Amino acid sequence: MEHFYITLLLLFVSFVTLSLFVLFYKHRSNYSADNLPPGRPGLPLVGETLEFLSTGWKGHPEKFIFDRMAKYSSQVFKTNILGEPAAVFCGVACNKFLFSNENKLVTAWWPSSVDKIFPSSLQTSAKEESKKMRKLLPQFLKPEALQRYIGIMDAIANEHFASQWENKEQVLVFPLAKRYTFWLACRLFLSIEDPHHVSKFEGPFHLLASGIISLPIDLPGTPFNRAIKASNFIRKELLKIIKQRKVDLSEGKASPTQDILSHMLLTSDENGQFMTEVDIADKILGLLIGGHDTASAACTFIVKYLAELPHIYELVYK
Numbered sequence: 001m002e003h004f005y006i007t008l009l010l011l012f013v014s015f016v017t018l019s020l021f022v023l024f025y026k027h028r029s030n031y032s033a034d035n036l037p038p039g040r041p042g043l044p045l046v047g048e049t050l051e052f053l054s055t056g057w058k059g060h061p062e063k064f065i066f067d068r069m070a071k072y073s074s075q076v077f078k079t080n081i082l083g084e085p086a087a088v089f090c091g092v093a094c095n096k097f098l099f100s101n102e103n104k105l106v107t108a109w110w111p112s113s114v115d116k117i118f119p120s121s122l123q124t125s126a127k128e129e130s131k132k133m134r135k136l137l138p139q140f141l142k143p144e145a146l147q148r149y150i151g152i153m154d155a156i157a158n159e160h161f162a163s164q165w166e167n168k169e170q171v172l173v174f175p176l177a178k179r180y181t182f183w184l185a186c187r188l189f190l191s192i193e194d195p196h197h198v199s200k201f202e203g204p205f206h207l208l209a210s211g212i213i214s215l216p217i218d219l220p221g222t223p224f225n226r227a228i229k230a231s232n233f234i235r236k237e238l239l240k241i242i243k244q245r246k247v248d249l250s251e252g253k254a255s256p257t258q259d260i261l262s263h264m265l266l267t268s269d270e271n272g273q274f275m276t277e278v279d280i281a282d283k284i285l286g287l288l289i290g291g292h293d294t295a296s297a298a299c300t301f302i303v304k305y306l307a308e309l310p311h312i313y314e315l316v317y318k
Contacts, residue, residue: 037087039068039078047080049215065090083216084111113216113224117208117231118282149188156184159195173303177296185288185295189260190241201237201288204230209293231285238281260287 042048048064055064068077069090076089089098098106160180165171182202186192211227218225245261248254256262264280275283306313 037076037078038072041078041080041085046215047083047085049081049083052079052081053214082111082113082213111216114212116216116218116224116228117212118285152187153184156180156187174296174300177299177303178293181295181299182288185290189284189287191254191259191261192241201234204233205288208234209289212289234285234288235278235281238284239277242277242280260284 040048042051052061052064055061065088068079068088071077073090075091075094076087078085078087080086089095102108157180160176160183164176164179179202182205183195183198186198186201192198207223207226207230211223211225211230214223214227216224218228242261242265245254246265249256249262249265254262256266261280261284264275264283266274268274306316
């Protein structure tokens with residue numbers, strides 16, 4: 001009997017050892033080509049994700065980039081982030097190459113983990129999705145359209161400052177800027193005016209934005225799992241809004257040009273096909289995420305630098 005258990009133990013140890021060997025070999029083989037930039041792949045499955053995230057948690061996300069630029073190359077280096085092999089381009093020349101060759105030498109791409117958060121992205125390629133959005137957005141981003149938004153932006157800004165900033169001894173700019181830009185995005189994209197309705201989305205959107213760039217581990221309690229649940233909740237709420245908008249458009253209670261949602265519902269592609277409700281929900285979801293972080297970060301840095309440069313602030317104020 002003892003020999004039987006020893007044999008089982010040896011078989012188990014051999015299986016684990018062989019599995020680890022195969023895992024490391026496959027992981028390393030992706031980075032062994034001669035024409036790849038310098039760098040290292042990190043650990044199997046997670047790569048250098050933990051180092052990448054830890055610099056962000058410490059408040060210095062740029063350190064991950066600068067350390068590798070100093071160690072490997074100031075122009076481009078290889079790494080593995082969120083379980084995906086990646087090349088990081090640095091500097092003016094490399095950024096110009098990327099942005100001047102979109103859909104030519106390079107195409108937009110997301111890690112496979114994002115497909116769990118945006119299931120409809122599986123239906124078409126990132127290139128096709130990019131083309132769709134570029135056809136939909138110009139009508140709402142041209143100068144005359146932006147001029148129409150100024151009054152709305154000003155009204156929301158005044159209400160936001162009155163309720164969140166005034167008579168406060170101290171304010172945290174970034175969370176407040178996120179609240180403002182998200183409220184504005186909901187108003188311009190979906191015509192949601194009630195701030196209480198907007199606040200219903202804030203918590204789930206925070207979980208979603210935090211979980212997109214996290215370790216793609218779908219277990220209860222992980223940021224990625226919370227992001228998937230938040231995505232499902234927001235999508236259900238958006239589908240309710242979309243269905244109601246369809247009714248309002250048919251009854252003449254909503255305008256075909258009042259926001260991006262109406263435009264998406266009424267615009268067909270070159271084959272006369274209209275987007276499905278789920279597809280529209282995911283498109284709106286992506287736009288709202290953009291309004292949740294990127295614009296608010298820009299607003300926060302403006303406040304920071306105006307506070308640090310009072311002579312510039314005075315000129316802007318005048």
